[in-house]
Amino acid sequence: MDPGPGEEGVALAVSPLRPSEKFHVFVSYSSMDATWTHGLISRLEADLPGLRVCLHERDFTPGRNVLENMAECIQHSQKVLLVLSQDFVQSRWCLLEADLSLFGYCLERKPVIPVLLRPCQVPLHLSHLTYLEAADSRFYRKVGQLLCQPNRCLARALPARRPAASLYSGKTLLTLNCINRDGLPSWKVGSFSTLAVPDPLKEVLEDAEVFKHAVGILNAVPSPRSCLRYLGCRVPLGIFLLFLSLGLLTLPLVLGLQENPPAQRFLLISATVFFSPLFVILGVNSLCWFRRFSRKKMRELVLRVGEANTLLAPHSLLMGCDTMNKLYFVYVLLEDCRRVFLEAAEGEALFREALLRFSSSYACCVAHAHFPAGEDAQGAPGHLELGLCFCQFVSLQLKRHEGLGVNPV
Incomplete structure (x- = not known):
């Protein structure tokens, strides 16, 4: 067993409390x-x-x-x-x-x-x-x-402090988890704290109101209210609809079409042909609701993160999300990339549109140090020492996904 605090020498005694200490x-x-x-x-x-x-x-x-x-x-x-x-x-x-x-x-x-x-x-x-x-x-x-x-x-007795790492363009400053992560259902959108600017961000973002407004945009994204958000609802409903469609297919055999008048046979066959595929589609949609919801909600979150990044970009800070309960904050110098956009007509509007559509995915690429491969972008001069800069990333995305409504830089 570990000995007491003073067993290796003179018995230790606590320091007396000063008048201001309790x-x-x-x-x-x-x-x-x-x-x-x-x-x-x-x-x-x-x-x-x-x-x-x-x-x-x-x-x-x-x-x-x-x-x-x-x-x-x-x-x-x-x-x-x-x-x-x-x-x-x-x-x-x-x-x-x-x-x-x-x-x-x-x-x-x-x-x-x-x-x-x-x-x-x-x-x-x-x-x-x-x-x-x-x-x-x-x-x-x-x-x-x-x-x-x-x-x-206690200057030497306490555990030593580690020096803070230097700030550089492309550095990940913070991974922020939602405050309600414990027991958070997979269908629910996380909420993020806006009490204060986290310490790693204070070096580049001193205005607490900007941080509060940016994160508040994400906190405003609602979670679904449909009963299908519960696995116990959508699985029985999907199975019931699938069995109902099978029952409709066998219904003509059970009733005996040969014994019915032609008009009744026509109505029965028409109803079977119409409702059986309908119930199959509804059953499959019920079972696949969560996957469709996740994709739709992530698209909404990405747009909201882009909206928040229009507030953070002047501070050389970008936010990204690839899940519904975690945010990445990266420090990226964007002024040189912004000048590239300004060379085109309506350049300021293009830069804002690029932030709305692509800044979240770009921040995630920087946070994970994993950029999409592109031969055109590899040979072009960029503004980031390692990886693609923002204007290169946007150009590459526009070439891969034409028709998004944004002109290539």
Whole structure:
């Protein structure tokens, strides 16, 4: 078993609280990790007498706004400890707690101790911190030592910060998942948070209203209300219609056409010829509803993303989507490509039309570093060091899909 924090030397003691401080550490964690976190806190409080830990379920003021509670508790704590796991990353509650608008102050002025409980995709605005691993045999000792270190002495004791990567044209800045991803049905369009500009985008987009408006355009895309969105509805309906069509085909044999007058035989055969294929078509359409809906909804989303990109393009930022619950944000310098469009008549309108129709798929190509092959585009000079620039991409798409209503550049 891992020894206590001070078993290798002098017993550790927590730093005294200043008049403006109420807690030694504010702990942020997912409710799914509550058992492990409470066990860690109980052990620390037993081994470190006087340690005051802030937990939201016992220390938040009832009736107050969650964000106000959080901001006040963080401000009145010496340090911040994050228990990172996939549940933490996906939890809407913890995403609010880890929002840069609240943690920006802490990352600069307060020690932040990230603890990796289980492997997960660490939030991008925390990825520059090297975390402690809960599986480390010396983890408990390290945590105790960090909690007992005065803030002014933690410059070297804390995990090192990783330098941020340089900004360059064609760089993927952020992959943004929808906030309701957990348990999201396959037919439902995801909703994306507009609370604040994510940290990776702040270097190129400082206006929060532009981000809120752009993402709000996507949030306005409605999900279907048809009962066919449920698999339990469309499968029985499709099977019922198919069996009904088979029943109509056998109905003349059952009734015996030879015994009926010619007029009745004609009506029965006409009804069978008409309704049997109709029910087959309706049954197949019911079974294939989701596939048709997905294609239609993705086309709508792509157009909405293009509309949002008309707002983001002046900031050298493009958004792309290839699913209904994930967005890609890429940094691309578009001014040189825009000048190419302006050489044609009505060039500004052409550039806007190109953004509406092709910017989403182009952003996805940049995010995945996978561009369509085209001999014509390969030999032409471009404005992107690796891959196709936007004007090359548009020209290639127009040559492959003629008749979209946009003149080639």
